[in-house]
Amino acid sequence: MMHFFNPLLSHWATQTGPSFWLPAPVSNFADTVDGDFYFVYWVSIFFLVLITALLVIFMMKFKAPEGQKATSQNDHNLILEVAWTGIPVILSFMMFWYGYKGYVAMATAPSNAMTVTAEASRWLWNFTYPTNGAVVPGASEDFNEIRMGIRDGSLTPEAAAEREAKVLEKAGLHVPVNTPVRIKVMASDVLHSLFIPAFRVKKDCVPGRIGELWFEATEPGVYDLLCTEYCGQGHSLMHSKVVVHESQESFEKWLEVAASYDETLPFEQLGEIVWKRKGCVSCHSLDGSNKVGPTWQGAFGSLRQYTENGVAGSTTVDEAYIEESIRYPMKKIADGYPGQMPVVKLTDKEILWVTEFIKSLGK
Amino acid sequence: MNPNDQAPSGSDVSSQETAKVAPETTESGPSYLTVTKTFASWALTLDHKRIGLMYLVGVLGMFFLGGVFALLVRTELFSPMPLITPLFAADPGAQADLYNQWFTTHGAIMVFLVIIPGVPAALGNFVLPLLLGAKDVAFPRLNLSSFYLWICGAAFFIYVLFSGGVDTGWTFYTPYSTDTSTAVIPAVVGVFILGFSSIFTGLNFIVTIHKMRPKGMTWFNMPLFLWGTYSTAVIQVLATPVLGITLLLLILERTLGIGIFDPQNGGDPVLYQHFFWFYSHPAVYIMIIPAMGVISEIIAVHSHKRIFGYRYIGYSSVAIAIFSFIVWGHHMFTSGQSTVMNIIFSGITFSVGIPSAIKVFNWIATMYKGSLSLNTTMLYGIAFIFLFTIGGLTGLFLGVLSIDTHLHDTYFVVAHFHYVMMGSALIAFIGGLHHWWPKMTGKMFNEFWGRIACALVFIGFNLTFIPQFVMGSLGMPRRYYTYQDKFEIYHQLSTVGAYVMAVGFFMTAFYLLQSLASGKKAPSNPWGGNSLEWHTPSPPPLENFHGVPSATDPYELDHFDYDPVTGNYSSRTTAGSA
Numbered sequence: 001m002m003h004f005f006n007p008l009l010s011h012w013a014t015q016t017g018p019s020f021w022l023p024a025p026v027s028n029f030a031d032t033v034d035g036d037f038y039f040v041y042w043v044s045i046f047f048l049v050l051i052t053a054l055l056v057i058f059m060m061k062f063k064a065p066e067g068q069k070a071t072s073q074n075d076h077n078l079i080l081e082v083a084w085t086g087i088p089v090i091l092s093f094m095m096f097w098y099g100y101k102g103y104v105a106m107a108t109a110p111s112n113a114m115t116v117t118a119e120a121s122r123w124l125w126n127f128t129y130p131t132n133g134a135v136v137p138g139a140s141e142d143f144n145e146i147r148m149g150i151r152d153g154s155l156t157p158e159a160a161a162e163r164e165a166k167v168l169e170k171a172g173l174h175v176p177v178n179t180p181v182r183i184k185v186m187a188s189d190v191l192h193s194l195f196i197p198a199f200r201v202k203k204d205c206v207p208g209r210i211g212e213l214w215f216e217a218t219e220p221g222v223y224d225l226l227c228t229e230y231c232g233q234g235h236s237l238m239h240s241k242v243v244v245h246e247s248q249e250s251f252e253k254w255l256e257v258a259a260s261y262d263e264t265l266p267f268e269q270l271g272e273i274v275w276k277r278k279g280c281v282s283c284h285s286l287d288g289s290n291k292v293g294p295t296w297q298g299a300f301g302s303l304r305q306y307t308e309n310g311v312a313g314s315t316t317v318d319e320a321y322i323e324e325s326i327r328y329p330m331k332k333i334a335d336g337y338p339g340q341m342p343v344v345k346l347t348d349k350e351i352l353w354v355t356e357f358i359k360s361l362g363k
Numbered sequence: 364m365n366p367n368d369q370a371p372s373g374s375d376v377s378s379q380e381t382a383k384v385a386p387e388t389t390e391s392g393p394s395y396l397t398v399t400k401t402f403a404s405w406a407l408t409l410d411h412k413r414i415g416l417m418y419l420v421g422v423l424g425m426f427f428l429g430g431v432f433a434l435l436v437r438t439e440l441f442s443p444m445p446l447i448t449p450l451f452a453a454d455p456g457a458q459a460d461l462y463n464q465w466f467t468t469h470g471a472i473m474v475f476l477v478i479i480p481g482v483p484a485a486l487g488n489f490v491l492p493l494l495l496g497a498k499d500v501a502f503p504r505l506n507l508s509s510f511y512l513w514i515c516g517a518a519f520f521i522y523v524l525f526s527g528g529v530d531t532g533w534t535f536y537t538p539y540s541t542d543t544s545t546a547v548i549p550a551v552v553g554v555f556i557l558g559f560s561s562i563f564t565g566l567n568f569i570v571t572i573h574k575m576r577p578k579g580m581t582w583f584n585m586p587l588f589l590w591g592t593y594s595t596a597v598i599q600v601l602a603t604p605v606l607g608i609t610l611l612l613l614i615l616e617r618t619l620g621i622g623i624f625d626p627q628n629g630g631d632p633v634l635y636q637h638f639f640w641f642y643s644h645p646a647v648y649i650m651i652i653p654a655m656g657v658i659s660e661i662i663a664v665h666s667h668k669r670i671f672g673y674r675y676i677g678y679s680s681v682a683i684a685i686f687s688f689i690v691w692g693h694h695m696f697t698s699g700q701s702t703v704m705n706i707i708f709s710g711i712t713f714s715v716g717i718p719s720a721i722k723v724f725n726w727i728a729t730m731y732k733g734s735l736s737l738n739t740t741m742l743y744g745i746a747f748i749f750l751f752t753i754g755g756l757t758g759l760f761l762g763v764l765s766i767d768t769h770l771h772d773t774y775f776v777v778a779h780f781h782y783v784m785m786g787s788a789l790i791a792f793i794g795g796l797h798h799w800w801p802k803m804t805g806k807m808f809n810e811f812w813g814r815i816a817c818a819l820v821f822i823g824f825n826l827t828f829i830p831q832f833v834m835g836s837l838g839m840p841r842r843y844y845t846y847q848d849k850f851e852i853y854h855q856l857s858t859v860g861a862y863v864m865a866v867g868f869f870m871t872a873f874y875l876l877q878s879l880a881s882g883k884k885a886p887s888n889p890w891g892g893n894s895l896e897w898h899t900p901s902p903p904p905l906e907n908f909h910g911v912p913s914a915t916d917p918y919e920l921d922h923f924d925y926d927p928v929t930g931n932y933s934s935r936t937t938a939g940s941a
Contacts, residue, residue, distance in 0.1 A: 017897060017928040022769075033765045037836070040763060051752050054727050055745055062666070064734040066891075067925025067932075072732035073919070075669035085717060092713040095763050100706050102765025107702040117883040151444070151848065188541040191632060193697065193772060197838025200769040206633060208626025211699045224847070228772040228840040230532050232539060233459045236843035260604045307779035 015340075026223065026244070027199035028216040032102040040095055106201065109214035113180035116173065120185070120192035120227065123234030127173045128277070128331040134259035135277040138225070138240030139171035164241075168222070170258055172241040176251040177220050185211040193229035196242055204229055220246040261349075271357025274350045283341065286361060293341060294334050300359045306332040322355050393910075394805060394902040409503035411906060414419065414510050415489030416803060418921040419796075420512075422485045423872075424519060425476040426789075430865065432469035436462070437827075437861040443845045462844040463530040464545070468523075470533030471550065475557050476517055478784055479646060481792040482653035483599070484513065484564050487592050490799055491568060493896035493903065494586050496577040496912035501570040509563035512556050519553030522546075532842060534643070537624035548617060551610045558603045558610075561649070566597030568592050577895075579890040579914035583677070586894040586917040587663075587670060590677040596683035598645045598652075602688070606642035606905050609635065633698055640691035648687040650784060652680050654791030655722055658747050661791075661798050662726045664892040665741035666733030669918040672725035675828040679718030686715045695765060697771045705764055712762040719755050723748060730802045736890070739813030743794030746821045750786030753781060757832065775835025786824055793820075793871070800875065801885030805902040812870060819867030826860025832866020886931030891923045897932075 018024045021041070025034055062070075117128040125138025146163055149155030155163065168174075175181045185194050187205035194213070195202040203213040227238040245251035259277075261270055275281055275296075283292035294304075304321070305314045308331060315321055315332075324331060329341035346354070395412045405413055439446050439462055448458035488506065492499050500506050523529050529550040531540040540547050571591050576585070612623045613635070616901045622628025624635040633637075665672040670676065692700060692708030692770065700708075726748055744772065757779040761767050770776060801807055830853035835841075888897040894917035899908045921933035 018837065021833065023838050029765070033769055036763055036765050037760065037769075040760050040766065044759065048756060050753055051723065051727065052749060055748060058727070058730040058733075059735065059737060059745065062730060062733050063737045064667075066736055066927070066930075067923075069921050070666065070668040070732060070734040070736045073669045073921055074732070075673065075729075077671075077728070079674055080724070080728065081675055081721070085721055088717050088720040092759065092762075094714050095759055096710050096713050099709060099765045099767070102763075102770065103705065103709075104702065106765065106768060107705075134367075147847070190542060191536060193771070195838070195840065197769070200765075202768050202771055203699050206626075206699055208631070209633070209699055224838065226838070226840050230463075230536070230539070230842040231370075232463065232530070232543065233456050235463075236459070236840075236845045303455050321785030347596050 008338070015180045021361070023197045024201070024219075025039055025198070026217055026219040026221065027196075028218060029102070029106055029200045030198075030214065030218075032105065036095075036102055036317065039098060043091055043095075055333075057186065106213070110180045110210065113214055114175070114184040115184060116175070116244040117184045117186065118173065119188060120194065120231075120238075121188040122190065122231055123227070123238040124278075125173075125194075125225070125238070125240045127247050129255055129259070132259045133277045133279070134255060135273070136258050137171050138173075138238075139167050140234075140238055140240060142167040142171065143239060143241065144237050164222070167242055168241060169254070172222075172243050173225055173256055174243045174245060174258070175217055176248045178217045179248065180214060182212060182214040183355045190231050191229045192227050192231050192238070195226045195228040196223060197226070197241075199255060200224040202228060217242075217244040220244045267353050267356035268360035269357075271353035271355070271360075272352050274346070274354050275357060276345065278350070280354070282343045290336075293337055296358050297360050298362050300361065305335040307335060308332045317358075319355055322358060323351055326351055326354070373453045376496075392904055393676060394900065396805070396902050398905045407505055407507070407908050409499065411492050411499045411503065411506060412803070412903065412907075414506050415485055415487070418480060418485040418488055418510055418513065419803075421513065421517065422481050425472055426481075429469055429472035429477055430868065432465050432472065434861060434865060435465045436469055437858040439465070439844070440846070441858045443851060443854075443905045445845075455722060459844045460511070460530060461528075463532075463842070464528035466842060467530050467532050468520075468528060471529070471554070472520060473768040473784070474646070474650075476513075476520060477553050478788050478792075479557075479561060480513060481789070482652075482657060482795060483568070483592055483595055484509070484560075486657065486792065486795045486799060487568065487653060487845050488564070489803055491571060491592060492575070492589065492898060493802075493899070493907055494894050494917075495571065495575050495587055496582070496908060496914070497571065497575040498565045498906050498908075501574055502567050505563050505567055506641045507799055512560035512563065512625055516557035516560060517551045519549050519556065522749055523550045523553065534639060535610070535613060536627065536639075537613065537616070537630070537632045539612060540623045548614055551614055555607050555610050558607045561599045562603045565596035565603075568596040569600065572596075577912060577914050583674065584914065584916055587659035587673065587676055587680075588653070588656035588894075589657070590680045591653045594680040595653045595762070596686060598649050598684050602642045602645040602649075605638060606646075609638035609642070617860075633695065633700065636698060636843055637691070640694045641688075643686040644691040644694065645684075647780075647783065648683055652683060654747070654788040654795075655680065657791045657795035657798070658726060658744055659722075660892070660894070661740055661744035661794055663918055664749075664798070664890050664920065665738065665744065666730050666735035667736070667891055667918065667920045668729055670725070671728035671731075671916045672721070673918065675721050676725050676772050679721045682718040685713060686711065686718075690715060693762060695768045709762055709764045709767075713759075716755060716759060716762070719751075723752055723755070731733070738890075739808070739817055740794055740797040740890070742814060742817045742821075743790055743797060745792045747787055748816065750782055750790060750821075750824065754782030754787050754936055757782065770836060773835035774831040774839045777841045778831035778835060781828050781831075786828070790820075790824075796875075798890070799896070800878070801831070801889045802896055802901045802903070804879060804882075805885050805900075806878045806882030807885050807889065808882060809874045812874040816867045816870040816874070819870065819910045820864055821867075823860045823863030823865070826863060827857050828860070830854075830856040830860075868897055875883050883930070886926075886929050888932040889930055891920060891925065891932035893917055893919050893923075 022034055059264060066308045115130055119126045124140050126127035127136045145162050148196050156269050185203050185205040187207045192205040193202060194205060199215045201213045201215050203211045221244055225240045225242050227235060285291050285295045286297055288295050288297045299317050303314060304317050324348055389505055395410055439448055445458050452458045452461050523546045526546045529545045530543055531547060572589055615621050616623050616625055622630040624630040624632050659670055659676055690712045692704055693712045696705050761770060834850045834853035885901040887900050893915050895912050898912060903941045923934055925932050
């Protein structure tokens, strides 16, 4: 079945700014979703007007004083019953069908899509770019401050725009225009949901599961990214921005800057950034709990039993052992762990920072 | 078509006999209200009418409480900046927590303590045995115990209010509900107990309708309200236990750390959503189907015309009840449920729309060529049709998978379910309250103020929720304490609407209470209805009827003479057919 009513609705679906009902359409799905929306909308308006008109006309025409007899006691008409059963059946099947077609397209990302991971936790977003491991914060706090600044007049619109641009240099979900992007969504504590109204996409972030959505942004610009699953105190402040770059080049340029380190920071802080960016976080905890690998809490200076080529041994965890474990992760496998650590290519500087970070976590 | 075709042949109800209605007596013995006067005679009563009345008082009290929280929420949202929460808490975080507790309390009270028991337990208890010409429900003691379970559940909710509130939303989604430090367990225990109250009522009604119909009343000449309550009762009995078990599991998870829903302990939060909606979606129909039954009575009686398409309305109630069990997955279109599941649930969801549409068209056809009394009750009936139409049509948007992806968890959903829950279920409850008020209390209420209040509620309601549709589709998520400035105007309109509605409801409370004190005495049949409750004095005697009534054709509404002096419709043919 085709969208045969599309010509009728095209002027709605192709408009660029926000309409009365819907935000500006800026993704590959917006036209389909908006077309479906207006199909249901006009069917609904038709029936609402019909039913309201009948109610009003009947109220005026058949209003009668108490005690007056009704002019008819007819209680049955098969043709009417068939009509008002059949027509809704047909219309609702059409609605189902369009929704199904549109949804299937949204459910399956093309294989060449660029992947970004969005991790939600109370009450912030973190976006990870696997190409270089850059972890970029959602910066909810900054956007809220800007919003408050505009409201209480302490920020002029120009100053607010400038501040936002500054924040976005190292924050937000950045994507190139006209490129399929797959977002893997995760949550670390409770349910959250990633919603980008301008793209018409939404996916719940469920702890313990990896969800997925995809889109292709069609218009460069800055758009809202919101949490739509209730997550407690900061739920309504848990928002960020999506930046659609006008070209692949400008996106990559941004990513390079975002991935760079602010080397004025103390080493252990830089080490923590590495721990997050390079994915150490997924196997090594900081709170003493054991995940796939040993915790880093109190690791430095402790005695570690290991197996090397089937031979048991032991060592104190020191700088040399840490560097060896990063460069050759399968050489000495700590006892009690499966030995699944991949080779993560770290620069000398990054190894130094991580080591300092582990040191700072106590003995 | 001969009206008797609606009643299957083989029944002993002919139009001659239906005309011979229950003995109409004008003798004024003591009514159920005055027969005994002690406190114990109310507290320990087994009379379904007194139990219904006590339920009514309780439900209306809780409606007031839930309404107060709704107004707190709406007032706070008048501005995106903290507005009234700073009056109660100094710390910004605590202010947001407070707001979260308000909307949770509003939702939980309205759903579990008001709308679910509203029509079945309050109105149903009073009317159902009367409609059947019976003396009481099948199990009067069970009936009383279900009322006390309701009181007990309500007490838990009151306790929650005074012990720091609960902030999970009425859905108690995990893992938030496992994690939060608020009073989840007392609230959940309250809901658990209320579930039993609901099951007992449902069980009672099923048996009563099966076993206690009067001679001559077949399934197909029962008043449609009974079809509604019967379908509802089936859902109550079959679905509520699932909620009970789910909430028990939640309590076990919180207290003993058993990982059922919390992924940190190996559980699955989406499993909770499946369990929860397996009950709570049918629960939507627990709320709306009896309301539809009320509307079928109101529209026919106040149009003084046979209900149009009796069988279609009756069957559609049953169809909705059945479909209601297999659409729960449409609450999880964005939760990561598989694509195939989503498609199946979307398809089935549309099947619920059809019987709803059938009902609306049949009610409108009933009005055609009727003799419409546009009194307060009928205005509520007509308001219901309009509001339910909007509620139903906006449900279509949410059933369409592609659109739901955009609209899910936004204010569009909030507005949609308020049109169904409040604009439909609660408006029908208020309409039914007016319809049976003379029968329950023996007093007529003030029509003038009744119509004004109905108009205020209607206008206020639409003003509250139409802006919510718009901001929802523009991308305003639900359960937000603060919001982007561009949504301010919609929130302000919505808040003004809520206050208009509140004025309407206070007016209603006022003239109804006033009618108790100084209302005109109600005749036995003020509206011209022919179901059995109109064939006994208002208010009815303790035993409901003087003598044993036999079945009437509830929709034979044109054989009455209206007496403008007493305001009574008396059966012309009773005298003539002898």
